[in-house]
Amino acid sequence: MSHDRNDRLNYALIAVEGVDGSGKSTLARGLVDALSAGDGALLARPCREMIGVFRALVERSDDESVFYQDVVPGDLRHSLYVLEGLLQFRYQGPLFEQYDAVVFDRWFHTSAVYCGSVIDDRAWYARLADVIPRPDVLFWLRVDPDLACRRLMERGDRWTRVYSEAGLREKIERLCAGYEREMRGTGAVVLDASAEPGEVLARATAVLAERGLLVPALSESQ
Template sequence: MTYRIVALEGVDGSGKSTLLESLHTSLSAHSKVVRARPARALSNAFRRIAEDGRPENLYQDALPAPFRHSAYLLESAVQFRYEQHRFEQADFVLFDRWRHTWAVYCEDVVEHGDWFARIEALLPRPDVLFWLRVDPELAYERLVARQDRWVEAYSPAGLRAKITRLCERYEEVMRDSGAVVLDGTGPASEVRAEALAVLAAQPAASVG
C-alpha cells in the first residue's frame, strides 16, 4: 500500500473523535489525509432499520451481536476494494475504530466462525494502532456532558454499568494487540502531541 493506516480505538467517551479531528488537522498541513471508519455504511443502515428515529431504541440492543459482528467484518473486507482509489490518493488514512471494537461491543461470531476468521485475516494491519485508555467514570462523565444518545437510552446506573463492562473488555482485547496506549485522561493537546510524536518516529510520510 502507498498509504499508512492509523487506527484509533477506545471506549465511547475516551476522546477518539477529538484526537481524530486534531490529527487530521495537524497531518493535513504536510500530507494528504483521509478519514474512514471500518463499517460506517452498515452501522448507519442498522440505525435506520432498528431505531426508526427514536433515540431510546439503540440498534446495538435490537440486532443480534454476532450478526452485527459478521456484517462488520464483511463490509470492512470489501471497503478496501471500493475505497481503494480514494485511499491510494492519501498519505494517511485515519480510521475511527478498528476491528477490536467488534470484539469489545459484539459477541463472537459462532456460526461459520472459521470462514469469518479467514475474512478477518484479509484485513490489513494498521501501521499504528492507538488505544485511548480511560477509566469508566471519566468516560461516563464525558458522555453525560455531551448529552450522548446513550444518555437518553439508559438510566445513569445502567450506563455506568455498560461503560464499566466495555472498559473491562477493552483491557482484555487490547492486551496483546500491539497498540500504542495513550492516556485519554490527559488534556487533548497532550494526547495529540504524544500521538504525533509516535507518528513522527515512524518512517515514511511527513508529519506536522
C-alpha cells in the first residue's frame, strides 16, 4: 500500500512496533505528549476487543499460568485481528478525525510475529489487510533479547512469573527473530531500544519534524 492511500485521512497516523520489553509503549506515550499541540494526539491500540474476548474465554484470575495465546490457534487470532482492524478504522474513524495525530501502540506486524501466518483463505485476508491504512511513520524499536528480558524481569511482567528464565529468553529470542523477518522491507524507522527513553523519543520526534508531522510551534520549541 503506498503512502498516497492515506490522503483520505485528516490526521497523521503513527505506529510503534517492537517486542515486549523494547520500550514501545513508553515511546508511544511520549509521542502522544510531544504531539499535544493543536488538536492533540490520541493513543490507540489495535485488536483490543478480540484480545479481551480471548482473555475472557480462556484465562482465569486464579491461574496466571494460562495464556490465551497458548490456547487459541495463532492463525485464528491473526485472521480475527485483521477483521477487527478494518472495523476499528470504520467505526472509530470519527473519533480519530478529532485529532491531529493518532499514535498506535503496536501495529499489525505484531499479529504476524506473535500469531504466525493466516492459513485458510490467506489471499482473501491479505486483500482485507491491504484496505487498512498504512502509518505515515512506522517506528520499530529494535532490541537485544537480553535487554528485553532484563526489562521484563525488572518490572515483574506476568511472563516472568510463569516462564523460567531460560524459557523467557527462548520466547523473546523467537519473537525478536520474528520481527527481524517481518519488518524487512516495511520502510520502518529503526530505533535503538538500548538508548535512554529520552534519547529514543528525541530521535523519533526529530523524524516526525523532518516529515512535517509536528506542528510548527512544537518543532520550533525543540
